[in-house]
Amino acid sequence: MKLELRRIHIKDIQFGNETVVKDGILTINQEELVNKLKEDKRIKEVKVDLARPGEKVRIIPVKDVIEPRVKIEGEGNGFPGVTTKMAQVGSGKVNVLYGAAVVTVGDIVGFQEGVIDMWGEGAKWTPFSKTYNIVVDIKPVEGLAPHTHEETVRLAGLKAAEYIGEAGRNIEPDEVLVYEMGSHAEESKKYPDLPRVLYVEMLISQGLLHDGYIYGVNSQLILPTLLHPNEELDGAVISGNCVAACDKITTYQHQNNSVILDLYEQHGKTINFLGVILTPELTTLEGKFRTCDYTAKLCKTLGADGVIISEEGYGNPDSDLLMICKRLEKEGIKTVLITDECSGWDGMSQPLADTTEEAVAVVSTGNVSHVIKLEPADKVIGDINAITTLAGGWEGCLKEDGSLQCELNAVIGSTSEIGYHNCTVKLY
Amino acid sequence: MAKKFRVLYYVNQFFGQIGGEEKAGVAPTFEAKTLGPALGFNGLLGDEGEVIGTIICGDNYFNENKEEALEYIMNVVKEQKPDIVVAGPAFNAGRYGMACAGVANAVVDELNIPVVTGMYVENPGVEECKSKAYVVSVADSAGGMREALPKMANLTKKLAKGEEIGLPEEEGYIPQGKRLTIFSDKRGSQRAVEMLLSRLNGEAFETELPMPVFDKVEPAKAIEDLSKATIALVTSGGIVPHGNPDRIQSASAQKWGKYDVSNIDALTGEYYTIHGGYDPVYANEKPDRVAPLDLLKEFEKEGKIGKVYEFFYTTTGTGTSVGNATKFGVEIGKELKEAGVDGVILTST
Numbered sequence: 001m002k003l004e005l006r007r008i009h010i011k012d013i014q015f016g017n018e019t020v021v022k023d024g025i026l027t028i029n030q031e032e033l034v035n036k037l038k039e040d041k042r043i044k045e046v047k048v049d050l051a052r053p054g055e056k057v058r059i060i061p062v063k064d065v066i067e068p069r070v071k072i073e074g075e076g077n078g079f080p081g082v083t084t085k086m087a088q089v090g091s092g093k094v095n096v097l098y099g100a101a102v103v104t105v106g107d108i109v110g111f112q113e114g115v116i117d118m119w120g121e122g123a124k125w126t127p128f129s130k131t132y133n134i135v136v137d138i139k140p141v142e143g144l145a146p147h148t149h150e151e152t153v154r155l156a157g158l159k160a161a162e163y164i165g166e167a168g169r170n171i172e173p174d175e176v177l178v179y180e181m182g183s184h185a186e187e188s189k190k191y192p193d194l195p196r197v198l199y200v201e202m203l204i205s206q207g208l209l210h211d212g213y214i215y216g217v218n219s220q221l222i223l224p225t226l227l228h229p230n231e232e233l234d235g236a237v238i239s240g241n242c243v244a245a246c247d248k249i250t251t252y253q254h255q256n257n258s259v260i261l262d263l264y265e266q267h268g269k270t271i272n273f274l275g276v277i278l279t280p281e282l283t284t285l286e287g288k289f290r291t292c293d294y295t296a297k298l299c300k301t302l303g304a305d306g307v308i309i310s311e312e313g314y315g316n317p318d319s320d321l322l323m324i325c326k327r328l329e330k331e332g333i334k335t336v337l338i339t340d341e342c343s344g345w346d347g348m349s350q351p352l353a354d355t356t357e358e359a360v361a362v363v364s365t366g367n368v369s370h371v372i373k374l375e376p377a378d379k380v381i382g383d384i385n386a387i388t389t390l391a392g393g394w395e396g397c398l399k400e401d402g403s404l405q406c407e408l409n410a411v412i413g414s415t416s417e418i419g420y421h422n423c424t425v426k427l428y
Numbered sequence: 429m430a431k432k433f434r435v436l437y438y439v440n441q442f443f444g445q446i447g448g449e450e451k452a453g454v455a456p457t458f459e460a461k462t463l464g465p466a467l468g469f470n471g472l473l474g475d476e477g478e479v480i481g482t483i484i485c486g487d488n489y490f491n492e493n494k495e496e497a498l499e500y501i502m503n504v505v506k507e508q509k510p511d512i513v514v515a516g517p518a519f520n521a522g523r524y525g526m527a528c529a530g531v532a533n534a535v536v537d538e539l540n541i542p543v544v545t546g547m548y549v550e551n552p553g554v555e556e557c558k559s560k561a562y563v564v565s566v567a568d569s570a571g572g573m574r575e576a577l578p579k580m581a582n583l584t585k586k587l588a589k590g591e592e593i594g595l596p597e598e599e600g601y602i603p604q605g606k607r608l609t610i611f612s613d614k615r616g617s618q619r620a621v622e623m624l625l626s627r628l629n630g631e632a633f634e635t636e637l638p639m640p641v642f643d644k645v646e647p648a649k650a651i652e653d654l655s656k657a658t659i660a661l662v663t664s665g666g667i668v669p670h671g672n673p674d675r676i677q678s679a680s681a682q683k684w685g686k687y688d689v690s691n692i693d694a695l696t697g698e699y700y701t702i703h704g705g706y707d708p709v710y711a712n713e714k715p716d717r718v719a720p721l722d723l724l725k726e727f728e729k730e731g732k733i734g735k736v737y738e739f740f741y742t743t744t745g746t747g748t749s750v751g752n753a754t755k756f757g758v759e760i761g762k763e764l765k766e767a768g769v770d771g772v773i774l775t776s777t
Binding site (some may be wrong): 110111112124147195206207258259261262266270271306310313315334336338341342345347348349355356357359360361362363364365366367368389393394395408409415416417418419421422424425426427428 | 559593595596603604605606607608609610611612613614615616617618619620621623624625627628633635636637639640641642675677678679680682702703704705706707708709745746747748749750751752
């Protein structure tokens with residue numbers, strides 16, 4: 001498969017009469033975007049707002065973040081199986097509005113939505129303070145069941161990204177990144193002496209606001225499955241707005257999965273990168289045994305020498321993470337795990353809900369309960385009161401002057417377990 | 429020039445120049461002087477701080493009469509009002525280390541005054557107080573005094589001036605066990621790839637998260653006659669009365685709640701979930717799916733169990749620190765034990 005991600009560098013965003021990109025400035029026709037989203041009769045009202053890096057703007061409650069793109073060559077524009085008809089993605093040319101992001105907010109569906117601050121202290125903690133954000137605030141019609149509400153919001157975000165992405169169709173990119181990898185047989189022939197490495201990406205798969213989707217299939221329903229890394233980079237995997245904001249893998253982070261990108265960087269140099277195994281994190285013990293055994297078997301069958309395993313969420317999935325690790329290490333396959341930790345406000349508690357002696361190489365992406373203070377914003381997009389009910393907030397965490405105190409739990413992407421951000425933990 | 433910060437120093441009978449083992453039984457005294465290591469330490473503070481006096485106590489006296497010793501010592505601390513207390517270094521002297529730890533814990537707990545001490549890493553005093561005081565890692569004998577004091581003085585200055593304390597390896601103290609979130613210059617995925625390459629090449633690597641060690645809890649004895657037993661219902665599934673009157677958090681709980689269920693036959697209708705870690709739709713339809721009060725009440729009616737305890741206890745498990753969970757468990761357990769509850773149905777999600 002050969003995929004070209006053709007980045008058009010976005011340097012500013014504004015509203016205007018048509019949705020276009022010119023000289024790196026993305027202009028959006030607000031009315032057209034709103035009408036497009038309101039084609040879904042489950043949506044009552046849509047508001048669109050813009051947030052630029054450095055502005056004293058707070059966005060809350062954020063559900064998902066999506067990168068606007070358009071596929072100009074090859075199958076599968078959009079998100080096949082979800083918003084567009086089924087297609088095999090992973091090959092072709094994609095124009096990317098690099099630096100722009102669609103951010104969905106709106107009435108709270110659950111407790112797993114989060115905060116993005118575009119400036120100051122808060123900006124340090126989220127990777128999405130550095131993107132030019134088109135914030136889509138979605139109000140559904142009354143009486144929608146929670147699962148339908150979530151789906152409505154999820155699809156609206158994806159559609160908004162597709163609509164905005166179209167603006168890049170005929171624009172010459174500033175930078176072209178090529179991701180090419182042949183069959184295992186071909187790559188092994190090219191790099192017979194390099195260690196073979198797989199990436200196991202765990203997806204939470206536990207119901208409302210706890211699901212991921214692969215070509216539109218809810219990850220709850222799958223056995224662990226092998227993807228060519230290009231498929232994920234080309235829109236095969238989307239977020240079901242899941243898990244606490246700090247470590248949910250947003251759709252944007254699937255499109256730009258940092259583990260895939262960093263392994264690709266080493267492919268043919270120090271490693272032979274074999275691909276991505278998507279593994280569901282299920283709730284039942286039987287489910288955990290099945291998926292962990294199956295994942296280990298796939299890694300072994302494919303002849304992996306080393307595996308990076310990333311978790312999504314925390315708590316019971318810690319067990320899945322360590323069960324996979326244990327199985328692989330017993331087979332002589334070397335692992336590195338990426339996880340965040342729940343060490344409490346004071347950092348004094350044990351970091352994981354499970355333990356195994358085989359887990360000798362672990363990257364920590366931060367303590368989800370680390371408490372931060374955020375100064376008042378000049379402008380809030382969405383509803384600031386949501387913070388008191390979100391995971392990571394509490395009654396009284398919002399002060400009268402508009403400043404707030406919250407755990408990293410509530411900050412989108414802060415402790416990303418695909419290692420998308422820079423947080424780590426040190427023992428003091 | 430700014431006012432000098434005030435240091436109160438604690439030493440044992442030997443370093444306080446009273447005598448050796450034969451004087452280990454002496455009761456604590458206070459001298460408004462710099463005795464033993466306090467003298468050299470004072471010199472290291474320069475113009476910024478000063479040692480205002482030294483407390484001397486026999487090691488045996490402290491360990492055998494801890495209450496009396498601490499009463500005297502704490503009174504001195506309260507009278508002298510130091511900005512910081514420094515004890516030792518105790519090197520590998522076990523009784524001296526335990527005394528330094530005892531002083532450190534009392535001063536931090538009761539007065540919230542910072543404490544710096546120094547011990548050899550295997551001194552039993554380390555485990556006693558390392559989470560509260562800063563214990564500088566020192567040699568196992570007094571020969572290490574010259575190296576120990578500057579490190580202790582540096583930490584003392586930083587603490588007294590309210591400056592940020594660096595990593596244990598930079599400052600020379602034994603880790604307190606606090607896992608703090610900081611920024612790395614590389615993103616997590618990059619660090620993971622580098623760690624894997626090191627492993628594959630047989631090179632040295634360092635995990636960022638050493639595996640936790642778990643407590644083992646011995647199961648209680650079986651209840652012999654359920655029909656006479658009082659059973660309580662406890663959950664970490666976030667089931668609370670509508671409106672969440674006690675404002676229990678949806679994740680990373682800081683508290684628990686208890687609610688009178690003596691007059692209801694099921695939780696359905698009056699309760700819902702505020703738990704942020706699972707799909708709430710089905711629990712909201714029927715909260716007894718998470719905490720089965722309905723079945724317990726049926727069993728009570730049928731005589732299978734003696735009685736359902738009148739209060740139902742609840743909190744949120746997701747993201748809740750083990751520190752908090754342990755505290756909740758001790759508090760709830762104490763209440764249940766005092767109420768004569770024989771057994772508990774404890775549900776998660």
